[in-house]
Amino acid sequence: MATKLVFVGEMGAGKTTAIRSISDMEPISTEMPISDEAALEAFEDKSHTTVALDYSSIELGDGELLHVYGVPGQAYLDFMWPIVAEGAIGVIVLVSALNPRALPSTLTLLEHFRALAPEACFAVGITCQDREPAFRFTDFRNALSQAGHRLPVMWVDAREASQVDFLVKALLSCRYAEAVA
């Protein structure tokens, strides 16, 4: 049975923050200091990054849990993807507007995770809007559509619980519509 909600994205996309925003418990993360000088410069307000998984849960009542995972999108960690994707009810790809490879990175993650979790529903959240106002949302969304990914795409401030919550709502609406339409 599908009992997982998965957030996937590259470093600095906001996975840990997004999970923290909507979880009932503090996420369990494996955080390490960023050693890459270039990455330190790019993510000026970030000194640590998740090197393995984020894990948290959301209580549904009567002891039932929705398991929430954050998975790094870096290819060298792709051996973890099938394990986490199995039984995912939905996958949210988070991408930073600051990422110069936002589109190819998102396309790659969508393709991989669609293959790993064919029953799951997908949504894309674009973070760091405040730091990259020139990001062309409509071009990005249209490119995803043209590649066959017709799915909710929205700006999301991972620090704002209401925005992450809304993104999850859109994902669940799609899941429901796909299941029965």
Place this chain on the structure above:
Amino acid sequence: MSAPARKISAAVIGCQGLDVLHVMRLKVASSLLMAEYIQADVQEWNQQKVDLLVASADDSRGQELLREADRKGLPVLAVTRNVLSSLGVPGVAYGASVREIFQQLRQLLLAADSSGERFRPRTLFRSLEEARGKPCLLHMGLVKVVVDADQTQVTLLRDIPYENCLRAAAEAGWTLSLLDGDTTLEQCMSDAVGQHPFEDFCWRAAALNSEPLLPVDLQGHCRLRGWPEVETGKLPMQWLLPMAAMMIRPWRPDELAQATGTSLDDVARIMGAAACTHLLDTSSAPVATPRGSGNKVSGFFSRIAKRFGLNFSKGLQV
């Protein structure tokens, strides 16, 4: 039982070659059209689209203009010192009173609007149809915006709360001027006080106003080309399911309303916003409804949805 509220429609009256006295009388006469629920806006005519043209027929140019407009099916009213019958178009004598002008305007506009559809409220979005994607300046009262649909931006030129602009966008009485040259656009942009994505502007206006931004074909099938760029959390929650369903396949509005447990008014507003932002795909072939396929959603999923404040119990029970 109260009578249903009659909607106020809008008409643009162009005037050409009239002197100050007749322009004033025309404006007063036009304001009296509110008695017929027509909000008339009198504008100096510069070839823009109007619903009625009032022009001086005291010279050959004016006469030709009126005849040409009449040939094209545009209601016209001549103001002339000459013999009216010789013109071949409706007219009033030079010096006509406000009352005479009003009676002519009323007769011409009502005759042209026998279906009741012609003089629809001139909202910002209906005005935008004339711009065909070109940058334009729109204003109504204190609200003034530049819309550059191709550049996907709406720029506010007055320091008025965004939400007030969104509410005003669906009201009648907008005036549109095309910004042809870069200089004009640049001049307007120098007064910019805020900028918003065009899709955000349209969808949030649709959410705030009770009427669809553009009319919807209730018999056609349509789907969403993509998810609109709207500030997260600003779309009504009850729109998520019909929007999600429209991402999956084409729907007829009444089918979608029934299947998702959404009101037809809400569906029409969603589709109107999608049409405004070119996200409405009407070219898709209808898909057979999979009746009897059963609801494949588990109880666990329902509990997740409930945890996030969603209740799908009325939706998509196809």
